[in-house]
Amino acid sequence: MNNIDTLTGFFDRLGCLRAVESFATTHQVEPFAVIWVDIDRFKKINDSLGHPGGDRVIQSLAVRFRRVGGRAKIARMGGDEFVFLVPQCDRFAAEQFARELAGTVAELIHMGNLTLCPTASIGIAIHDPKENSLALLERADRAMYAAKDNGGNSIVCSGDEPVHGRLGIKLAREELSIESTLHVALGTGGLSLHYQPIILANGKIEAVEALMRCQVNGDSIPPDKFIPVAEKTGLVVRLGEWSLLQGAMQARLLQDMGHHTKVAINVSRAQLISPKFTQALHAALICSNVSPELVELELTESLFMDLSDTVQKNLKNSLATGVSLAIDDFGTGYSCLANLKDIPAKKIKLDRAFITVLPEDRRAQAVVRAMTQLGHELGMIVVAEGCERKEEIDAALEAGVDAIQGFFYARPMPEGTLIDWLQTRIVK
Numbered sequence: 001m002n003n004i005d006t007l008t009g010f011f012d013r014l015g016c017l018r019a020v021e022s023f024a025t026t027h028q029v030e031p032f033a034v035i036w037v038d039i040d041r042f043k044k045i046n047d048s049l050g051h052p053g054g055d056r057v058i059q060s061l062a063v064r065f066r067r068v069g070g071r072a073k074i075a076r077m078g079g080d081e082f083v084f085l086v087p088q089c090d091r092f093a094a095e096q097f098a099r100e101l102a103g104t105v106a107e108l109i110h111m112g113n114l115t116l117c118p119t120a121s122i123g124i125a126i127h128d129p130k131e132n133s134l135a136l137l138e139r140a141d142r143a144m145y146a147a148k149d150n151g152g153n154s155i156v157c158s159g160d161e162p163v164h165g166r167l168g169i170k171l172a173r174e175e176l177s178i179e180s181t182l183h184v185a186l187g188t189g190g191l192s193l194h195y196q197p198i199i200l201a202n203g204k205i206e207a208v209e210a211l212m213r214c215q216v217n218g219d220s221i222p223p224d225k226f227i228p229v230a231e232k233t234g235l236v237v238r239l240g241e242w243s244l245l246q247g248a249m250q251a252r253l254l255q256d257m258g259h260h261t262k263v264a265i266n267v268s269r270a271q272l273i274s275p276k277f278t279q280a281l282h283a284a285l286i287c288s289n290v291s292p293e294l295v296e297l298e299l300t301e302s303l304f305m306d307l308s309d310t311v312q313k314n315l316k317n318s319l320a321t322g323v324s325l326a327i328d329d330f331g332t333g334y335s336c337l338a339n340l341k342d343i344p345a346k347k348i349k350l351d352r353a354f355i356t357v358l359p360e361d362r363r364a365q366a367v368v369r370a371m372t373q374l375g376h377e378l379g380m381i382v383v384a385e386g387c388e389r390k391e392e393i394d395a396a397l398e399a400g401v402d403a404i405q406g407f408f409y410a411r412p413m414p415e416g417t418l419i420d421w422l423q424t425r426i427v428k
Contacts, residue, residue, distance in 0.1 A: 008062035016075030033094035036140040040152035042080035119153035194412035207262035248288035278317040292322030352386025359395035369399040
C-alpha cells in the first residue's frame with residue numbers, strides 16, 4: 001500500500017501518521033509544525049452539490065494547497081480535513097503559513113452557476129521532542145476544533161485553546177483507540193457478521209441483511225461507534241471488502257443447505273468511488289462460488305444519484321455480475337423522486353422514521369402508501385424497516401408494503417443461530 005489518497009494525491013491518514021513519525025526522527029533538533037485544516041460548513045456543500053460536487057471542491061482545494069504548500073508534506077485525513085507537516089517551522093512561521101492557507105481557502109470557487117466562498121478552521125501544534133506522533137496530531141486536531149468552536153474562519157495554536165475539561169481529549173483518544181482496534185480486528189478475526197431476516201407478508205424469508213460486528217479481546221464495539229471511525233479513517237473500504245466476501249460465503253452456505261435466501265450486504269460510498277470495487281465484488285463471487293442472484297447490495301439512495309464516472313461504472317458492472325441492488329433508508333436522502341425511474345434497483349427499504357410513528361400518524365401512513373405504490377409501479381419490492389410493534393407491521397402491510405424487517409420478528413443473529421432460526425421458519 002502506498003498510503004496515498006486517490007482523490008487528491010496527498011498522503012492518506014495512515015501515510016500522515018508515518019510521515020509525522022519520520023519527521024520526529026529526522027527533526028529532533030529543529031522544530032516542525034503540524035497544521036490541521038478543516039473546511040467550514042462543508043456538509044452544506046455536499047448537501048447542495050451532492051458528493052460528486054463536494055469531491056470537485058476538494059480537488060480544487062488540493063490544487064491550491066499544492067501551489068502554496070512549498071516544502072510541507074500534505075495529507076488528507078478524510079472528508080474535508082487536511083494536515084500540513086512543515087519542517088523547520090516555529091510558532092511564528094506556522095501562524096504565518098496558516099494565515100496564507102486561510103487566504104488560499106477563501107478564494108472563490110465557481111461551480112456552474114454557483115460561487116462558493118469557503119473558509120477554514122485551522123489548528124497548529126509545534127512538535128515537542130518528548131511527545132509521540134499521535135499526541136502531536138491530537139494536539140493539532142484539538143486546536144482545530146477550538147478554532148471551529150470560535151465560529152470557524154479562525155486559527156488557534158495548541159496551548160491557546162480554552163480548556164473544557166477532559167471530555168474532548170477522551171473523545172479524540174477514543175477514536176484513535178477504535179481505529180487501532182479495527183486494525184487488530186482485521187488481522188485477528190475480530191470481525192463477524194450478524195444477520196437480520198426480511199420477511200414477506202406470507203411469512204417466507206425474502207432475504208437476510210448482513211450487519212457487521214466487532215469484538216477484540218472480549219470487548220465489543222457497537223457499530224454506531226466503529227462505523228463512523230472507519231468512514232473517517234478510510235478503513236471502511238477494507239471492512240466493506242471483508243463484508244462482501246463473508247456475506248457471499250454465507251449465501252453459498254445457505255444455498256448448500258437448501259435455503260434459497262438472498263444475503264443483503266451494505267456497500268459504502270467509499271467503496272463505490274474506488275476503481276477496485278468491481279474487482280472486489282468479482283473476487284467475492286468467485287471465492288464463494290455462489291449464485292449471484294443470492295447476493296444483494298444495499299446502497300443509500302444518494303449513491304444512485306452520484307453521477308461520477310467511477311460510481312456509475314461500478315453500479316453497471318455490479319448489475320452485469322447478476323447481483324441485485326436495493327435502496328436502503330429510502331426517503332431520507334436528497335435525491336429527487338423524478339430520478340427514481342432511472343435507478344436500477346429491485347428493492348426499496350423505507351426508513352424506519354416513517355414506520356415507528358404508525359399507525360397513529362395518518363400523514364406518515366399516507367406517505368408510506370404513496371411510496372409503496374410508486375415502488376410497485378416501478379417493479380420494486382418494498383420493505384418496511386425498523387418494525388418493533390405489531391401495530392406498526394399491521395399498518396405497514398395495510399399500506400401495501402411487501403416485507404417487514406425489525407426486532408418484532410428477529411434481532412440480528414450470528415450465523416449458527418440464523419441457520420437454526422431458518423429451520424423453524426420454513427414455510428411448506
